[in-house]
Amino acid sequence: MIESWRSSKALILAAAVALGSVGLATQANAESKIVDAKIMKAKGAYGLFNTYKVQPSFYAMSMVDRSNAAAAVQALVEKHKGKVMVQAYLTRGFESDSDFLLRLHAYEPDKAQAFLVDFKATIIGRHSEVKETLIGVTKGLNHTTKKKAPDLLASLKAGKYEGGTPKYAFMIPIKKNAAWWNLSEKEKLDKMIEHTMPTLAFLSKVKRKLYHSTGLDDMDFITFFETNDLVAFNNLNIELFKVSENLFNVRYGKPIVMGTIASVSDVFNALAK
Amino acid sequence: MIESWRSSKALILAAAVALGSVGLATQANAESKIVDAKIMKAKGAYGLFNTYKVQPSFYAMSMVDRSNAAAAVQALVEKHKGKVMVQAYLTRGFESDSDFLLRLHAYEPDKAQAFLVDFKATIIGRHSEVKETLIGVTKGLNHTTKKKAPDLLASLKAGKYEGGTPKYAFMIPIKKNAAWWNLSEKEKLDKMIEHTMPTLAFLSKVKRKLYHSTGLDDMDFITFFETNDLVAFNNLNIELFKVSENLFNVRYGKPIVMGTIASVSDVFNALAK
Amino acid sequence: MIESWRSSKALILAAAVALGSVGLATQANAESKIVDAKIMKAKGAYGLFNTYKVQPSFYAMSMVDRSNAAAAVQALVEKHKGKVMVQAYLTRGFESDSDFLLRLHAYEPDKAQAFLVDFKATIIGRHSEVKETLIGVTKGLNHTTKKKAPDLLASLKAGKYEGGTPKYAFMIPIKKNAAWWNLSEKEKLDKMIEHTMPTLAFLSKVKRKLYHSTGLDDMDFITFFETNDLVAFNNLNIELFKVSENLFNVRYGKPIVMGTIASVSDVFNALAK
Amino acid sequence: MIESWRSSKALILAAAVALGSVGLATQANAESKIVDAKIMKAKGAYGLFNTYKVQPSFYAMSMVDRSNAAAAVQALVEKHKGKVMVQAYLTRGFESDSDFLLRLHAYEPDKAQAFLVDFKATIIGRHSEVKETLIGVTKGLNHTTKKKAPDLLASLKAGKYEGGTPKYAFMIPIKKNAAWWNLSEKEKLDKMIEHTMPTLAFLSKVKRKLYHSTGLDDMDFITFFETNDLVAFNNLNIELFKVSENLFNVRYGKPIVMGTIASVSDVFNALAK
Amino acid sequence: MIESWRSSKALILAAAVALGSVGLATQANAESKIVDAKIMKAKGAYGLFNTYKVQPSFYAMSMVDRSNAAAAVQALVEKHKGKVMVQAYLTRGFESDSDFLLRLHAYEPDKAQAFLVDFKATIIGRHSEVKETLIGVTKGLNHTTKKKAPDLLASLKAGKYEGGTPKYAFMIPIKKNAAWWNLSEKEKLDKMIEHTMPTLAFLSKVKRKLYHSTGLDDMDFITFFETNDLVAFNNLNIELFKVSENLFNVRYGKPIVMGTIASVSDVFNALAK
Numbered sequence A, B, C, D, E: 001m002i003e004s005w006r007s008s009k010a011l012i013l014a015a016a017v018a019l020g021s022v023g024l025a026t027q028a029n030a031e032s033k034i035v036d037a038k039i040m041k042a043k044g045a046y047g048l049f050n051t052y053k054v055q056p057s058f059y060a061m062s063m064v065d066r067s068n069a070a071a072a073v074q075a076l077v078e079k080h081k082g083k084v085m086v087q088a089y090l091t092r093g094f095e096s097d098s099d100f101l102l103r104l105h106a107y108e109p110d111k112a113q114a115f116l117v118d119f120k121a122t123i124i125g126r127h128s129e130v131k132e133t134l135i136g137v138t139k140g141l142n143h144t145t146k147k148k149a150p151d152l153l154a155s156l157k158a159g160k161y162e163g164g165t166p167k168y169a170f171m172i173p174i175k176k177n178a179a180w181w182n183l184s185e186k187e188k189l190d191k192m193i194e195h196t197m198p199t200l201a202f203l204s205k206v207k208r209k210l211y212h213s214t215g216l217d218d219m220d221f222i223t224f225f226e227t228n229d230l231v232a233f234n235n236l237n238i239e240l241f242k243v244s245e246n247l248f249n250v251r252y253g254k255p256i257v258m259g260t261i262a263s264v265s266d267v268f269n270a271l272a273k
Helices: A009-019 A022-039 A056-060 A063-080 A109-120 A150-158 A185-202 A230-242 A244-248 A264-272 B009-019 B022-039 B056-060 B063-080 B109-120 B150-158 B185-202 B230-242 B244-248 B264-272 C009-019 C022-039 C056-060 C063-080 C109-120 C150-158 C185-202 C230-242 C244-248 C264-272 D009-019 D022-039 D056-060 D063-080 D109-120 D150-158 D185-202 D230-242 D244-248 D264-272 E009-019 E022-039 E056-060 E063-080 E109-120 E150-158 E185-202 E230-242 E244-248 E264-272
Strands: A046-054 A085-090 A100-106 A128-137 A168-176 A206-212 A221-227 A249-252 A257-262 B046-054 B085-090 B100-106 B128-137 B168-176 B206-212 B221-227 B249-252 B257-262 C046-054 C085-090 C100-106 C128-137 C168-176 C206-212 C221-227 C249-252 C257-262 D046-054 D085-090 D100-106 D128-137 D168-176 D206-212 D221-227 D249-252 D257-262 E046-054 E085-090 E100-106 E128-137 E168-176 E206-212 E221-227 E249-252 E257-262
Touching (some): A100 A257, A221 A230, A230 A244, A244 A249, A257 A264, B022 B100, B128 B221, C046 C221, C056 C063, C085 C264, C100 C109, C100 C264, C150 C185, C185 C230, C230 E128, D085 D264, D100 D264, D128 D221, D185 D230, E046 E109, E063 E109, E063 E264, E100 E264, E185 E230
Antiparallel strands (some): A085 A100, B046 B128, D168 D221, D168 D257, E168 E257
16 A cells, blocks of 8 residues: 555555544544453453664655654554554653554454554554564463462552552563572562562552563563652662562563653654654 | 566566466475475474564565565475475564564475575565574484383373464574583483473473574574464473573573464565555 | 755754744853752752764765754754753764763653654754663762761762863763672672772862662663863772672673763764864 | 776676686686695685675676676686685575675785785675674694694594585684683693594594684684584584583684585575576 | 765865875974874873774775775874874774774874864765774783882883784783772782783784773773784784683673784775775
């Protein structure tokens, strides 16, 4: 459908129409919100984290074309709603390796792949290079379970975020060494209790979500944080560094990806400027 | 034959004709299936794994030209059938470093090289950059042999995959350290038994194939998995991480390459979109 | 506003006017200096350090256009004054990975991000690639506090820089290992006292500023130095290498970024040559 | 002589004439073979190993121009004969980082450099990027000498390659750690005897040549193998991994470069396709 | 002054005139030699080592333009004489990451930076990418001093290079680990004596110069060698690897940069071919 890099406005609008009936998006939104709220709490859901860097060629296009290109992404997100939930973060200025982060949730990875293949075929996708791709699945906690550590689990569940609409997000991948995995279950549980205790105090200031990725990519866990209080977040990380479980991390971040939280529209409009 | 990057439809069709008589492909297919089934079980067969990233220049071509370019790959695969077996996997969306993976089997590496040199001369080959190349050979198991561990080998052979046509494939290269290779044969056998035991439970859900590559490339083994059940695959990998043999791995993945399984046509048509 | 890479003088002047009323800059400067002096001593302020490499495409423009592009950066700095304090360093000749370093201070990272997104939309920003991005926050010292080490803190505060207007700046990121963070507070205090003692002698020759970045990026600290005496600076670093706290550093520099200190105008005019 | 990237056939032919009188090459060949056979057995000869990746721009040229470009390399090899011996290997399909390997032998490195500077000025040289450069010198064995290990040396010399004209070549650079070099001469000799013993069985199937490069590049040794039997080669490497000397290797390969052995003409004609 | 990439001969000649009165260069040369000889023996002088790779775009220019571009570098060197001493080495053919090395000496780094900024504005500078930048300062030896090791120092000073005009140069950066710096002064002295003893025999065959760079860049030392005898140089490095001080090196080379020694004119004329 897209014949060349030098797309015209007409082509993009045609693409937007083809991708999904934009006029009906509002109705879809209402349904999608229900679906989205559910998948964010579901076990067995897949999270995909892809960072991208916009290439200089994008800025050889006119402002109008760039603006239309941003709109086409939004249209694509609408088209895939119900199958894939898409969130965007602006990393330009905070990261050298990326300008934005796409965070996808789906019950099947091939559904997310279908969105990402379509995204690559949009104007912005064509002019962006994917830099980091991570995939994880939501599961129950490995060690801090109802059976093994009921009190701690209760404390974790009781902790409520009270920091207001968060402005910043952080994606921190974690990889543990072979010595960690060779610890006994009891040893790992003890270390996870030691790990979790100092984090309780931060539950009110920092939101956290965990994905398991051993074997699916080169990480073991993907941790995702949202917060308004960066000094608290800095202190939380220092606490996590101080526990003995940290002696078994071979990768904590590298990269830590920091972005501002915004709607898909706002992120791509900022990049289209 | 291909004179420039800006190829026309006529040229590509000519190329397709030259590469192999497409009309006769059906008959060749029947024979090839027999050959293919055989090589997949043979010892002394070579597996080559090459990942590629499609370059932006490809998308400066028209949709029609891109579609013809995808067809030319299929024609090339037909032409080399009997000498090389070619399988393709779509990695776009799952990997930052590649868009597709080619998996080749041949009884002689130079036959596979001949295909890959020809592939590089196709339109898609010209516009793709090869990113990872691995080569291994199929051999009997080093340690879990009939003589040394008859029961375990019997269990391994009895395990049948029952997970339906698999949707996802994973290529995981493995490199062991010098300490591993300096263990006695008895020590290595014990560790491989410890390694294999927890994997038996997953035989029904995950298919696996092993290639030996010490000295042929910078890895020691290439492991290839196919599955429909990613949570099972995640759990299988966790089990493999927990055994003491894992303490001797210096590289497990890096990269783990994840792709969806599809025909050569479907993979290249998806990329041509 | 900027429609293409091949900008004309008219466009840039229009941009400069739009970005901020250059004629009123002097008045703004007076106020800004007060704000700037304050933020440099404040706790809870964010420091962002971004290095950039000018791309060859920039030098395909005319000298006049390049000169105007340099002026546009200065205009952008004026526009954001009060919200973001911007300092520039010329690294060309000293660093392979960058030509200049931007050092930003703001009370909120998203304010600094807003400047950096705008900077990326200037002609020089479009033709530069960001290479390294670090972010840290100013806090009180972790260990050398009034309570824990009153004498040492007093010595630190008594030390005055007497080396004249410094010509050179160095940014050195630091990352400590898990063993460091797992030391007791007493052990870390002892090591920081050992670390600080030999540095006192250099306070008169080298200025230093510290940022905390654990969790905000992949470093733990960003240290920033300004000096006229590079032999003294070399000796100071040797002293820092000799103390046992250095045994816990996994990254000290990598990169150490060296630049000459100059006004934003002078840095970009030098690069526009 | 070559004025631009878009060279014409006339220019290339002129270049070929200028580089060496092609008509007289046959006579030169006879003399060269004597020289070449001698340098391959000489001590104090330098081996240079350079891998190259052909850039996409090369394939924007016409097939005729590409073919002429291949011929120009052959002419250049003739011109330098007697001063530099040049061998080529096709790595495309086996390596991601290169398409071909040039292996040079000369009694003085600046003679080899003169060829390589001229090669860079050919059409193919202009359109290729050099990826890996290694240099080593032939010397007597460090430890397995007539005096220290006469029997082993005799066995080594008695071993004859009987595998037929070899099809595949492997370049494997080796770097040992400081602990290795700090072993006593006796300890190193013992380890080299342990290392050599299991290799004797493979002398009939794998040819080997050794270059010393400590201080000349970042490796300690460059090992070069030629064989027809890749399973034997895989087994030989496994044997080399099992001995205690391998515990001191910090780099074994990285990269292992695999190529098919062919004449300079055949290698460049394959790449020109 | 240089308005675009497609410079004409007229422009370059104008540039050469503007950069320095070429006709007066002979007189300047005589004075410069005195200055140069002095700075090469001075303490407190700065050495800057920058490697560059010529980009393909350079060879899209005509031979005449390339030749003029080489002349412009020579003119620039003349212009800065007295302030900066510039030496060039041809690394093409020996290094994959560079084509030439510039070695600068100045009493103030900003003087060297001024040259390098001007160099980047020449035609060759515009078409070259800087790859490695190192800076060090000449100081007295840290350990082998008159007081601590008078005999060894005397031996070092008595050793005279007798190898004729050297043809090859090597730059080898060194970085030591934290354990090294934490040794006592006595321990370090002992190790440096052990290090120096076996090097005495090579003083007649290999010239050496040392720069200190701790804190100025990511290295601790830059060692620079010139020689005609590469086997001796290989043996010298093996001796340096055998001493216990080598157990504390975390980086020795990486890269070792090898080049042929030639005048600035000859180096750039070779690259302009």
